Amino acid sequence: MPAMPPELKPEISFEVREVGTVTSVREFIVKAADMPSVINGQIVEFDGGLRGMVMGFTEKDVQILILGPKARIRAGDKVYSSAKALQLPVGEAFRGRIVNALAEPVDGKGPVSAAEYYSVFRDAPSLMDRKSVERTLESGTRIVDAIMPLAKGQRQLIVGDRQTGKTTLAIDAILNQREQGVICIYCSIGKSYSSLMKIVDLFRERQVFDYGLIVSGTASTSVGEQYLAPYTACTLGEYFMYHGCDVLVVLDDLTRHAWVYRQISLLLDRAPGREAYPGDIFYTHSQLMERAAQLSDAYGGGSMTFLPIVETLQGDATGYIPTNLVSMTDGQIYFSSALFNRGMRPAIDVGLSVSRIGNRAQWPAMKEPSRSMRIDYVQYKELLQMTQLRTTELSKEAERKLRHGQVIAELLVQDKYSPVPMEHQVVDLYALNREMLDALSPAEIRRFKIDFYAKIGEWFPNLSKILRENKVLVDEAIANLEESMMYYSQQG
Ligand code: ATP
Ligand code: MG
Numbered sequence: 001m002p003a004m005p006p007e008l009k010p011e012i013s014f015e016v017r018e019v020g021t022v023t024s025v026r027e028f029i030v031k032a033a034d035m036p037s038v039i040n041g042q043i044v045e046f047d048g049g050l051r052g053m054v055m056g057f058t059e060k061d062v063q064i065l066i067l068g069p070k071a072r073i074r075a076g077d078k079v080y081s082s083a084k085a086l087q088l089p090v091g092e093a094f095r096g097r098i099v100n101a102l103a104e105p106v107d108g109k110g111p112v113s114a115a116e117y118y119s120v121f122r123d124a125p126s127l128m129d130r131k132s133v134e135r136t137l138e139s140g141t142r143i144v145d146a147i148m149p150l151a152k153g154q155r156q157l158i159v160g161d162r163q164t165g166k167t168t169l170a171i172d173a174i175l176n177q178r179e180q181g182v183i184c185i186y187c188s189i190g191k192s193y194s195s196l197m198k199i200v201d202l203f204r205e206r207q208v209f210d211y212g213l214i215v216s217g218t219a220s221t222s223v224g225e226q227y228l229a230p231y232t233a234c235t236l237g238e239y240f241m242y243h244g245c246d247v248l249v250v251l252d253d254l255t256r257h258a259w260v261y262r263q264i265s266l267l268l269d270r271a272p273g274r275e276a277y278p279g280d281i282f283y284t285h286s287q288l289m290e291r292a293a294q295l296s297d298a299y300g301g302g303s304m305t306f307l308p309i310v311e312t313l314q315g316d317a318t319g320y321i322p323t324n325l326v327s328m329t330d331g332q333i334y335f336s337s338a339l340f341n342r343g344m345r346p347a348i349d350v351g352l353s354v355s356r357i358g359n360r361a362q363w364p365a366m367k368e369p370s371r372s373m374r375i376d377y378v379q380y381k382e383l384l385q386m387t388q389l390r391t392t393e394l395s396k397e398a399e400r401k402l403r404h405g406q407v408i409a410e411l412l413v414q415d416k417y418s419p420v421p422m423e424h425q426v427v428d429l430y431a432l433n434r435e436m437l438d439a440l441s442p443a444e445i446r447r448f449k450i451d452f453y454a455k456i457g458e459w460f461p462n463l464s465k466i467l468r469e470n471k472v473l474v475d476e477a478i479a480n481l482e483e484s485m486m487y488y489s490q491q492g
Contacts, residue, residue: 020044020079023061028223029267031061032079038062041121043086044079051102052079053086053224056268063268067102067224088232090239091115095183096209098200101217101225101232118238120231124290131296136361137248137305140176140419141169141346143412146370146429147377148333148353151361152182152246153294153303157325159310159317160335165346168416169333170250170307171199175206176419182246184212187233190256193220202417219256226260234291237304241293244300249292253309254285258321275320285321286328317352331355345413350377363422363471369429373408380405400438407437410445423464424453430473430481436489448488455491456484 020035030052038044042054044064050073052064064079088103091114098107105112133151150156150173158166174184186203188196196218203209213236217229230251237247251257258281265278273279292306308329310322315337317326326332331354340347359367383402387394394402411432414420428449431437437445456463460480467477 018081022077028066030064065224086120087117089114098214101228125293139173148355149358149362151358155292155306155329157329157332161337164335164340183240185249187215193218241302241304247304251308255311365426423467
């Protein structure tokens with residue numbers, strides 16, 4: 001059992017109960033008087049059990065954000081405090097469940113028993129409690145794993161216009177963790193209830209609830225819950241991380257989170273800053289992002305990877321909220337609506353996407369071949385633009401490059417909800433770099449992407465195990481691959 005970080009030791013609780021009086025209610029913000037000793041982030045309760053969180057102060061009053069369905073709170077009602085910062089139940093039992101932003105189950109499957117209580121606005125692990133990232137987070141999306149690989153403990157922003165495939169990529173990453181022992185948390189923030197239900201159905205169908213859970217802060221929940229949801233997801237994840245597990249948290253999306261925070265701040269009468277967002281929106285998001293970590297061995301070596309999603313308007317990644325998030329994450333995957341409209345799936349713009357630390361953790365067997373693939377692919381894109389401008393005949397070399405580029409583009413096409421295991425990707429990349437695919441037609445390449453790996457499984461049943469264990473192309477693997485390529489081409 002790893003040592004407990006200091007903040008997680010049981011709190012010495014002191015009971016100060018104050019009874020305040022509601023002085024005014026404005027949408028989801030309540031002002032209350034006679035509560036001199038409450039602190040920011042503290043939880044309070046109204047008559048009838050509805051809870052609220054202290055968000056600020058005026059000269060006389062406490063400002064409280066209502067956490068829960070809009071209830072009939074009126075001036076004169078009582079408010080009770082218990083001098084406790086907001087804590088949430090956490091534990092193993094949350095796996096497989098759907099909870100709201102207060103970690104209360106909303107799936108109709110009865111209560112969840114808490115192993116412990118964690119403070120929802122915990123500080124991120126300190127530098128001393130961390131070590132550098134060293135293990136791949138296998139996203140299962142070819143273009144990501146090859147060109148912008150992810151590492152466990154990393155924060156990778158998914159950025160792009162509406163309806164470009166952002167959520168699909170994150171869901172694919174979750175589907176791909178099935179055999180990987182990674183606990184997955186999907187958190188909906190301000191997205192529609194129906195879009196969440198689609199994800200719930202998919203999770204049920206693919207048995208994601210064996211290793212996953214959902215935090216629901218959909219648009220149909222209160223503003224307070226939408227604000228809290230990402231912190232709740234993070235807090236539930238921290239329990240697993242501090243117990244030595246790897247966790248993947250998808251925050252869908254932080255644009256909406258910024259919107260609700262803006263709404264709250266305006267009602268709290270705080271001076272608006274850029275684009276009317278509150279001045280501390282940067283601080284708020286960066287504090288959240290800091291909580292992703294790869295813990296050191298002394299703390300059990302668990303990790304928490306974040307895939308925050310942010311929406312852009314007309315491809316403009318220079319908006320306030322997207323630039324903030326780009327600067328506080330370890331890279332971004334940029335979805336382009338132009339590529340999406342041209343039919344590319346996934347519509348990821350390779351030129352604008354980067355993973356700043358994931359390369360360190362990439363399988364060596366992927367590293368070399370994907371580097372040359374990236375270069376070839378970028379050259380192909382340039383060449384493609386040039387050939388659209390010019391009509392002169394192409395050199396043999398340019399034609400070969402174009403051909404190879406088309407093959408890469410075809411290889412990187414991937415349907416939704418069908419993540420590709422890393423071993424499979426290694427095999428395909430090997431064949432690509434040996435120029436085995438250059439002679440194939442697009443239809444043949446599509447067939448190859450499924451067939452070749454399946455055939456190898458018959459010819460060399462041990463190969464995928466060898467690849468996963470070594471993560472390097474050992475001699476035996478190369479020999480197997482070479483032979484397989486020969487068989488495959490002989491088959492016709
Ligand atoms: P929103 O802005 O509404 O949240 P989004 O960027 O999250 O949208 P998705 O909902 O993931 O986008 O995808 C948009 C549409 O594109 C969906 O209908 C989805 O099924 C489809 N789609 C996304 N990726 C793929 C893919 N790789 N293959 C096939 N269809 C895809
Ligand atoms: Mg989405």
